[in-house]
Every structure is written in C-alpha cells, then in structure tokens.
Amino acid sequence: MNQTEFQAALKGLPLGRVAFFETIGSTNDEMATWAAEGAPDCSLAAANEQTAGRGRSGRGWFTPPGAGLAFSVLLRPEGLPDAAATLAAGLGALAVAEALEEIGGLKAQIKWPNDVLLNGKKVSGVLAEANWEGEVLRSLILGIGVNVTPGSVPPPEFLSLPATCVEAAAGRPVAPAALLRAILAGLLAWRPRLGTPEFIAAWEARLAYRDQPVRVISGAEELHGTLLGLATDGRLRLLGETGETRLAVAGEIRLRPEVDTPAK
Ligand code: BT5
Numbered sequence: 427m428n429q430t431e432f433q434a435a436l437k438g439l440p441l442g443r444v445a446f447f448e449t450i451g452s453t454n455d456e457m458a459t460w461a462a463e464g465a466p467d468c469s470l471a472a473a474n475e476q477t478a479g480r481g482r483s484g485r486g487w488f489t490p491p492g493a494g495l496a497f498s499v500l501l502r503p504e505g506l507p508d509a510a511a512t513l514a515a516g517l518g519a520l521a522v523a524e525a526l527e528e529i530g531g532l533k534a535q536i537k538w539p540n541d542v543l544l545n546g547k548k549v550s551g552v553l554a555e556a557n558w559e560g561e562v563l564r565s566l567i568l569g570i571g572v573n574v575t576p577g578s579v580p581p582p583e584f585l586s587l588p589a590t591c592v593e594a595a596a597g598r599p600v601a602p603a604a605l606l607r608a609i610l611a612g613l614l615a616w617r618p619r620l621g622t623p624e625f626i627a628a629w630e631a632r633l634a635y636r637d638q639p640v641r642v643i644s645g646a647e648e649l650h651g652t653l654l655g656l657a658t659d660g661r662l663r664l665l666g667e668t669g670e671t672r673l674a675v676a677g678e679i680r681l682r683p684e685v686d687t688p689a690k
Contacts, residue, residue, distance in 0.1 A: 427495070427602040432472060435603035439610055442466035442500065449491065451478040453498040454553055454569040461500055461557060461565040468614070472497035472606070479571065481551055482540070486584070487571050493578030494571060494591070495602050499613060501566040507621040510566060511556035512676055513660045515540035516629045517620055518552035518568045521612030523632050526550075529605050530596040535634035537587075538662050539676035542572075543634050547590035549573050570609065574602045623658065630656040639684040640664070642674040649674050650684070 427435075432446040443465045450456055450473040457471050473496045479487035489496045503510060522542045523534035526549070535543045542550035553569040573579055573591035580589060592600045619625045635653045642649040642662065651664030651672050662674040662681070674681075 427472075427474065427492075427606070431601075431603040432606070435607040436470070436610070439607070440468065440614065441610070442469035444470045445472075447471070447473040449473065449475040449477060452476055452480050452569075453496055454480060454555060454567050457498040457500050457567045457569070458555070458557070461567065465500055467500065467502040467504070469500040470497060470610070480569075481553060487551060487553070488578070488580035488584055489571060490577055492575075494574045495606055495609075496569075496571050497606065498567050498569040499610070501568060501617070503563040503566065505618065506563075506566070509621055509659055511554070511558075511563060513621050513625075514554035514556070514566050514568055515552050515676055516625075516660055517613060517616055518554065518570050519550075520616060520625070520629050520632065521609045522550045522552070522570060522572060524612050524628075525605055525608035526592065529608050530592050530600050532592070532595050534632065536629065536632045537634045538656075538681055539660075541587070544590050544592070544595040546634070547588040548585075549590050549592060549595070568613070572602075572605065572609075574600060574605065621660070626656050626658060626660060629660070635681070635683050641682050641684060643680040643682065644674070 429446050453471045453473050475491035476489035476496050479489040481487045519536045519542050523536055526532045526534040537543050540552040541548050550572040555567045557564045575593050576591055579591050640653045649672055651666045654663040654665050657663050657673055664672040666672045
C-alpha cells in the first residue's frame with residue numbers, strides 16, 4: 427500500500443490525526459509520542475515497513491516492506507468502559523476477523539485474547555497498550571499487524587505458532603487498502619459497544635479451540651481446562667478437571683491447545 431492508496435482508503439472515516447510512513451520503527455511507538463503531544467481520539471499511524479515492530483512482552487513483529495498492514499489507532503478513554511484496557515485486544519481482533527470475512531470471504535478465528543487465525547495459523551496480531559496515570563486511563567493504543575501477501579509471513583525460526591497470510595487463504599490477491607478500511611470501520615462501529623453483551627457474543631462466536639483442552643500460560647503459572655467461552659467482562663472461561671469454572675485475565679498470557687493440532 428502506498429500513500430495515495432492509504433489516503434483513498436480513509437475517505438469519510440471520522441479519524442483524528444493521520445499519517446503514513448514508508449518505513450518506521452514501530453507505529454505503536456510513534457502513536458505513543460502523538461498521544462503525549464495530545465493527538466485526538468482515533469488518530470491513525472500506518473507504515474509500509476516496520477524495522478522494530480513489536481508484539482507483547484518484547485517479542486518482535488515481522489513487517490517487511492509492502493507485504494502487510496501495520497498500523498496503530500489511538501483511543502482516548504472518554505466514552506470507553508472502565509474495562510476498556512482489558513477489552514481492547516478483543517476489539518482489534520474482532521474488527522480484523524470481521525474484515526477478513528467481508529473482504530476476503532474467509533472464516534477467521536480469534537485466539538484469545540489478541541491473535542487472528544486463518545485455518546489455524548496466525549494471520550494477524552493485536553498489541554493493545556494502555557497509558558495509565560495512577561488509576562486514570564489516559565489513552566489506549568491499538569496496534570494491528572496483518573499479513574497480506576506471502577512475503578509478510580516470517581521464516582519459521584521466528585515463530586512460536588504457524589503463520590499464514592490473507593492471500594494464501596483467499597487464493598487470490600486482496601487489496602490491503604480495502605482491508606484497512608474495513609478494519610477501521612469495524613473498530614469505529616464496535617467501539618461504542620465495547621464490553622456490551624453483543625460485543626462479547628460476537629468475540630466469543632469467533633473463539634478458536636472452543637470445547638478443546640487448552641492451557642493458559644501466565645509467567646510461571648499455567649491454567650488448564652476445556653475452553654468454554656468468555657465471561658461477560660471478556661475473561662476466558664475454562665472448565666477445570668473437577669467441574670469448576672476457571673477464569674483467565676488477558677494480560678501477559680499465552681493460550682495454547684493441549685494437543686498441537688491446528689484450530690478448525
Ligand atoms: C502480537 O504479539 O501478535 C502483536 C503484534 C502487533 C503488531 C502491530 S503492527 C503495528 C503495531 N506496531 C507495532 O510495533 N506492533 C503493532 P504476540 O502475541 O506477542 O506475538 C508475537 C509473536 O508472533 C512473535 O514472537 C512471533 O512468534 C510471531 N510473529 C511475528 N511476526 C509475525 C507475523 N508477521 N505473522 C505471524 N506471526 C508473527
């Protein structure tokens with residue numbers, strides 16, 4: 427995607443400050459600078475290439491030039507529910523999953539809390555970063571990366587989960603700009619309904635590994651159980667061995683199926 431395609435894709439969308447970078451370290455870092463400068467709600471920074479793309483916990487996000495989407499959206503907390511920081515990864519993942527369905531005709535699944543899968547392989551990741559001042563949420567940065575062409579898929583040694591791209595799953599070229607527009611439209615549409623039963627239901631309906639045994643890894647702790655769905659606040663609901671319900675909070679966690687079969 428180039429600057430012209432980027433600008434055309436945004437036509438009519440109610441966004442704040444907007445910029446497209448040929449190459450940048452990380453759009454989330456750029457957006458953190460904008461946030462500190464007072465950038466308005468729904469500002470958008472996108473890049474053709476990232477040289478220091480980030481995942482969670484210091485992991486990297488592979489963003490070679492011209493191969494995928496990499497962008498960050500700034501959400502100011504006015505009008506957001508208190509639990510917005512927890513729900514934000516779901517907002518991003520849901521918008522991506524729906525856009526893949528709409529633009530690519532694909533069936534996408536969400537690996538709670540922040541990955542989007544096609545045919546059980548990771549096609550997109552969301553990095554939600556909250557900026558708190560004490561107890562007050564100042565801003566929320568939603569960083570989204572989507573692999574579009576085969577060149578966006580990292581080499582296997584870079585990966586902890588198999589990866590894929592939109593075009594491999596669709597079997598045809600897909601315009602990144604159209605995908606970007608659909609994702610942004612989805613974010614804007616869901617945002618006022620963040621945390622509502624309707625939002626949780628839409629997120630839950632796309633969860634990968636449902637009814638399968640999984641483990642949720644958080645630091646040294648592991649939670650095991652059968653993946654049931656989501657709690658009303660977006661936590662993951664597992665059924666433990668003795669029939670009790672266990673809830674996992676999205677944070678620095680990883681979700682894995684117990685048996686490493688691809689999600690259907
Ligand atoms: C994520 O983290 O999946 C969040 C990725 C967010 C990237 C966007 S791009 C725009 C914005 N600016 C940034 O700097 N970041 C955001 P996590 O769940 O921690 O997954 C990271 C792991 O995914 C890595 O350790 C790799 O194993 C794998 N990975 C890296 N690049 C990938 C890619 N292009 N496709 C699939 N998997 C990838």
